[in-house]
Amino acid sequence: MNDLSNLVITSTNPCLLVYMVDQSRSMEDSFRNASHSKSVEVANAINDILYEVGLRCFETDGTIKNRFEVAIIGYGKASNSVQSAWEGPLQNKWVVSIKDIFDFPLGEENDKPTWIRPYAVNNTPMTKAFENAYRLCQDWISWGNHKDCHPPIIINITDGEATDAGNSYQPLKEQVERLKTLTTNFGNAFVLNIHISSSAGDRKLFPNYLDSSDKFGSLLFNLSSQLNENMLRLARQEGYNVQNGSKGYVFNGNASDLMKFLNIGTPK
Amino acid sequence: MKIKVFHTHKKSSITYNFVQDKFCINPENKTIAIADGTTQSFRSEFWSELLVQEFCKHPTFETNDFLNLSKSLADKIQSTSPVYSKRSAIASLERDKFNKGSTSTFLGIQFRDQNTFDVLTVGDCNLFIIKKNGDIISYPFDSIDDLNNNQSFLNTINLLKEEPDPIEISKVQLKFEDGDKLLLCSDAISRLFLSDKKWIDEIVSLDSFDLFIQKIEDLWSDTVLEEDDITIIYMSETLPNTLYITPPVGFSFPEPQPTPPFIPLTPIPGEDDSNLKLTDMDIKTIMHNFNCIQNDFLEIKKKQKFHEILLLSTVGLLTMILLVLVFNFSSEETPAVNSAPAAKTEKKIR
Numbered sequence: 001m002n003d004l005s006n007l008v009i010t011s012t013n014p015c016l017l018v019y020m021v022d023q024s025r026s027m028e029d030s031f032r033n034a035s036h037s038k039s040v041e042v043a044n045a046i047n048d049i050l051y052e053v054g055l056r057c058f059e060t061d062g063t064i065k066n067r068f069e070v071a072i073i074g075y076g077k078a079s080n081s082v083q084s085a086w087e088g089p090l091q092n093k094w095v096v097s098i099k100d101i102f103d104f105p106l107g108e109e110n111d112k113p114t115w116i117r118p119y120a121v122n123n124t125p126m127t128k129a130f131e132n133a134y135r136l137c138q139d140w141i142s143w144g145n146h147k148d149c150h151p152p153i154i155i156n157i158t159d160g161e162a163t164d165a166g167n168s169y170q171p172l173k174e175q176v177e178r179l180k181t182l183t184t185n186f187g188n189a190f191v192l193n194i195h196i197s198s199s200a201g202d203r204k205l206f207p208n209y210l211d212s213s214d215k216f217g218s219l220l221f222n223l224s225s226q227l228n229e230n231m232l233r234l235a236r237q238e239g240y241n242v243q244n245g246s247k248g249y250v251f252n253g254n255a256s257d258l259m260k261f262l263n264i265g266t267p268k
Numbered sequence: 269m270k271i272k273v274f275h276t277h278k279k280s281s282i283t284y285n286f287v288q289d290k291f292c293i294n295p296e297n298k299t300i301a302i303a304d305g306t307t308q309s310f311r312s313e314f315w316s317e318l319l320v321q322e323f324c325k326h327p328t329f330e331t332n333d334f335l336n337l338s339k340s341l342a343d344k345i346q347s348t349s350p351v352y353s354k355r356s357a358i359a360s361l362e363r364d365k366f367n368k369g370s371t372s373t374f375l376g377i378q379f380r381d382q383n384t385f386d387v388l389t390v391g392d393c394n395l396f397i398i399k400k401n402g403d404i405i406s407y408p409f410d411s412i413d414d415l416n417n418n419q420s421f422l423n424t425i426n427l428l429k430e431e432p433d434p435i436e437i438s439k440v441q442l443k444f445e446d447g448d449k450l451l452l453c454s455d456a457i458s459r460l461f462l463s464d465k466k467w468i469d470e471i472v473s474l475d476s477f478d479l480f481i482q483k484i485e486d487l488w489s490d491t492v493l494e495e496d497d498i499t500i501i502y503m504s505e506t507l508p509n510t511l512y513i514t515p516p517v518g519f520s521f522p523e524p525q526p527t528p529p530f531i532p533l534t535p536i537p538g539e540d541d542s543n544l545k546l547t548d549m550d551i552k553t554i555m556h557n558f559n560c561i562q563n564d565f566l567e568i569k570k571k572q573k574f575h576e577i578l579l580l581s582t583v584g585l586l587t588m589i590l591l592v593l594v595f596n597f598s599s600e601e602t603p604a605v606n607s608a609p610a611a612k613t614e615k616k617i618r
Contacts, residue, residue, distance in 0.1 A: 144527035
């Protein structure tokens with residue numbers, strides 16, 4: 001296994017980012033004390049992180065280097081349904097290079113391009129979404145020279161419990177663990193979770209351990225990967241108190257945590 | 269002292285036009301400056317170029333004077349009106365980058381007398397003095413960790429603020445003895461030299477761009493050296509003359525061959541027939557792939573034609589050789605055939 005800290009993400013060795021977005025009905029509720037809903041907050045954060053990735057890949061000669069390929073998996077827009085969240089010209093695409101993302105925006109808000117819209121419609125088929133992410137990542141790793149690339153990073157943003165995992169959540173556990181076994185020559189795929197729970201509770205940011213009464217919160221914590229060296233450095237730069245062993249998990253984060261979490265999960 | 273300058277751009281810039289490391293040597297006022305424009309900021313190559321040129325014209329080692337100089341240059345950069353892309357998403361990136369300003373690190377020196385020079389630095393450029401006995405003094409950073417932890421830089425927008433965020437400026441007057449050597453380096457090569465001093469001799473002893481770039485590319489591919497612009501200004505009394513080792517006209521790194529756009533191979537749960545409908549982007553991808561195949565096909569055809577010509581030439585050549593051989597053979601054999609009866613005749617006569 002090669003050392004990830006020596007890897008430079010380039011257009012010949014791109015990195016796959018998979019954002020999994022909960023589009024279930026409960027995402028309609030207000031985001032903490034904000035006047036807008038959780039689904040709006042999450043869509044804004046995803047649009048912002050895509051823009052941020054574009055800025056990172058924008059070269060001085062005016063071109064965007066294809067250093068990242070991005071999948072946005074929406075789940076819960078229809079009953080037990082998982083679909084690509086890209087819309088407009090990118091509709092039905094699963095993985096899109098950052099160059100194409102900027103060639104085909106959906107719209108514009110405050111002089112900035114947008115790509116996804118907020119949805120809060122049905123139930124929470126999270127297991128199916130992780131199964132989908134597994135297939136995408138597996139195929140992506142087998143494609144071209146992707147074995148020699150940064151392992152895929154999967155960031156799941158949810159506000160609630162999976163509705164397709166039974167009482168024990170066993171199917172969900174199996175899917176996530178299976179996803180984490182996928183490897184490139186630089187290590188295993190990373191699974192990070194941000195849990196914007198509706199239940200009252202303190203913010204938990206990149207914890208080493210979680211003592212929570214929220215059963216599903218504990219599950220997501222256990223299923224999250226540990227932050228790697230690069231993520232730890234980014235988290236410290238963002239002002240978080242993280243140590244070796246801190247997990248890529250945030251519970252009840254605010255808008256700033258959500259954006260910073262996405263930033264930390266996106267390698268520079 | 270004679271000077272040897274090593275300068276090249278990173279692979280991803282492809283051509284030397286986009287090198288963001290800049291240097292200036294002004295023999296009149298014995299000033300040398302290097303600046304490293306950051307990749308992520310807006311057209312930082314213009315900013316770093318302006319910094320080194322103007323510093324070498326008006327060298328100053330007073331913090332306020334240097335900040336005032338930088339501020340006036342930042343004003344020049346930010347008062348330009350850039351032409352943004354017609355594609356709105358790209359234009360928004362350009363606007364954003366312009367509004368965040370151009371960023372560069374900086375290192376300037378000026379020789380006061382035979383053995384003294386002033387140094388002023390902002391950010392992660394580094395200076396090395398190689399003593400006669402082989403000891404190395406480096407400034408401002410002694411270790412890679414110190415260098416990495418320094419996040420200071422000159423940003424045009426920050427400089428133009430009423431109260432700029434603090435800018436860490438390091439200043440010192442250093443002495444050197446006859447026989448000492450000096451090096452001014454940008455960040456990536458400084459990291460390499462701080463990791464192991466053996467690299468200093470290995471690199472500064474190179475005398476041509478070909479050898480230099482071969483060494484640098486080897487170090488890049490071994491991931492010993494970070495892929496970045498490289499600037500080394502090496503000064504020594506023992507150098508025969510001043511030498512600029514920079515990319516020759518027309519030099520460029522090959523364009524990276526991107527992998528074909530990824531298409532998932534296995535059916536994804538949740539896919540329906542609508543996925544089979546082609547969008548503009550699908551058509552664009554198909555056209556792109558088709559063009560690639562067409563180009564490959566033309567290439568193969570060209571090669572095939574070349575092989576045909578080669579084969580025909582070989583067959584022609586072989587036929588000619590065969591004919592020559594047959595001709596030689598028959599011309600050698602004719603007298604033998606003629607001589608045999610002659611010999612027999614001779615015998616008969618005897």
